[in-house]
Amino acid sequence: MTALAPQASPQTTPPATPPATKMRLYTEDRVPLGSVLLRVIAGAVVLLIFVMPYVIMLLGSVKSKAEIRSVEPTFFPKEWHWENYLTMWSTPETPLAQNLISTIVIALGATLLVVHVSMPAAYYTARFKFAGRMVFLFLVIVTQMLQPAVLTSGLFRQFLAFGIMDTWLAMILVNAAFKLSFATWIMHSFFASVPKEVDEAAQIDGAGRFTVLFRINLPLVWPGIVTAVIFTFVSAWNEFAATLVILSSAGNQPLSVALTKFVGQYETSWHYVFGVSIVAVLPAVILFMLIEKRLVGGLTAGSVK
Amino acid sequence: MIVPQLRGAIAVSVLINIINVFNNLPILKVMTGSIPGYDADTIMTMIFKYIQNQHKIDVASALSVVAFVIVTIIVAIYVKVVKPMQEVD
Numbered sequence: 344m345t346a347l348a349p350q351a352s353p354q355t356t357p358p359a360t361p362p363a364t365k366m367r368l369y370t371e372d373r374v375p376l377g378s379v380l381l382r383v384i385a386g387a388v389v390l391l392i393f394v395m396p397y398v399i400m401l402l403g404s405v406k407s408k409a410e411i412r413s414v415e416p417t418f419f420p421k422e423w424h425w426e427n428y429l430t431m432w433s434t435p436e437t438p439l440a441q442n443l444i445s446t447i448v449i450a451l452g453a454t455l456l457v458v459h460v461s462m463p464a465a466y467y468t469a470r471f472k473f474a475g476r477m478v479f480l481f482l483v484i485v486t487q488m489l490q491p492a493v494l495t496s497g498l499f500r501q502f503l504a505f506g507i508m509d510t511w512l513a514m515i516l517v518n519a520a521f522k523l524s525f526a527t528w529i530m531h532s533f534f535a536s537v538p539k540e541v542d543e544a545a546q547i548d549g550a551g552r553f554t555v556l557f558r559i560n561l562p563l564v565w566p567g568i569v570t571a572v573i574f575t576f577v578s579a580w581n582e583f584a585a586t587l588v589i590l591s592s593a594g595n596q597p598l599s600v601a602l603t604k605f606v607g608q609y610e611t612s613w614h615y616v617f618g619v620s621i622v623a624v625l626p627a628v629i630l631f632m633l634i635e636k637r638l639v640g641g642l643t644a645g646s647v648k
Numbered sequence: 649m650i651v652p653q654l655r656g657a658i659a660v661s662v663l664i665n666i667i668n669v670f671n672n673l674p675i676l677k678v679m680t681g682s683i684p685g686y687d688a689d690t691i692m693t694m695i696f697k698y699i700q701n702q703h704k705i706d707v708a709s710a711l712s713v714v715a716f717v718i719v720t721i722i723v724a725i726y727v728k729v730v731k732p733m734q735e736v737d
Contacts, residue, residue, distance in 0.1 A: 481727070484663070484667075484723060485720070487664065487667045487668070487671075488667055488671070488716055488719040488720060488723065489671070489712070489716055490671040490673060490692055490695075490712065490715070491671075492673060492696075493695075493712045524664075525664050528660045528663070528664065528732075529657060529660050529661070529664075531656075531660075532656030532657050532659070532660045532732065533656070533657065535656055536653065536656055536657075567657070570657075583674075
């Protein structure tokens with residue numbers, strides 16, 4: 344995530360080879376120590392700015408309800424109430440376990456749908472000339488131009504007519520539709536960067552259309568697919584405005600909506616708000632960490648060959 | 649030699665980002681929502697003020713159409729100038 348970005352220390356770690364063979368460092372020019380220190384300090388400052396909201400979130404989640412509302416606010420909790428993380432699963436406000444499952448189902452469903460729809464679309468628009476190609480691409484991007492909150496009333500009526508109000512299917516469709524244009528465009532640019540000759544060479548060797556797409560192009564555009572997956576998953580995970588309108592039963596609602604249940608009219612359980620936020624953030628961070636390796640792996644695998 | 653290869657991806661990301669920031673609401677609303685008057689409003693926060701404070705849903709709808717037209721023009725110019733979509737050869 345962004346918090347991990349500004350690691351300013353230069354890459355001086357030698358590769359993991361047996362110490363017997365004398366390996367030179369990657370960089371020939373040694374950076375002076377003062378410059379390194381300056382970079383580290385600058386990196387630390389930037390890191391602090393980005394990480395601070397999460398630190399406050401984490402510290403807030405382990406405070407007691409009385410302490411978090413105390414008039415003289417404390418930064419570090421006086422008593423560490425780790426049991427908040429156990430009690431928040433059984434509160435009268437919302438069934439949190441069901442909310443978590445709902446979030447996972449919606450985010451995964453939307454991501455799968457987006458990948459399966461946008462990849463062939465991007466491949467086709469990047470490879471073949473057809474009438475109205477630019478118009479089609481422009482129409483795809485038009486879906487991004489309206490504020491999602493503006494669309495919700497229209498979506499409400501539409502889903503009422505379809506009879507899928509308050510279902511996971513409705514939210515999967517909405518989230519997929521919101522991110523379809525981004526995924527199509529970004530994959531289009533990746534497919535377009537693969538030379539057409541690669542396709543032709545594969546076809547000469549007897550590969551069919553689907554083989555060309557899945558066996559030849561797919562590994563080459565892997566970073567683009569990963570990008571689309573990350574963005575779709577995270578935005579579906581965090582989607583709020585449309586979800587609030589369409590999902591009305593508490594068990595179906597994802598975490599982003601469940602979070603607001605703790606903000607009541609008369610009192611707010613801030614410690615639960617922070618705790619649920621941590622739970623909601625963690626899977627996205629873990630996904631990033633897992634998939635980042637694949638992303639880098641895909642890049643280097645392509646470049647070394 | 650890296651950046652020219654990434655041209656397509658960068659151009660598309662910039663385009664999507666222009667649109668998203670134009671349509672951005674939550675953070676702007678939290679940061680500037682308590683400022684009185686309309687000086688700190690973007691179109692999106694303006695729309696929400698019309699709905700929430702004055703209940704002028706008709707004006708808000710009209711404004712969202714205007715916002716849509718403005719974004720369309722911006723994107724059309726961007727696509728014409730930058731050409732993020734490479735032609736098929």
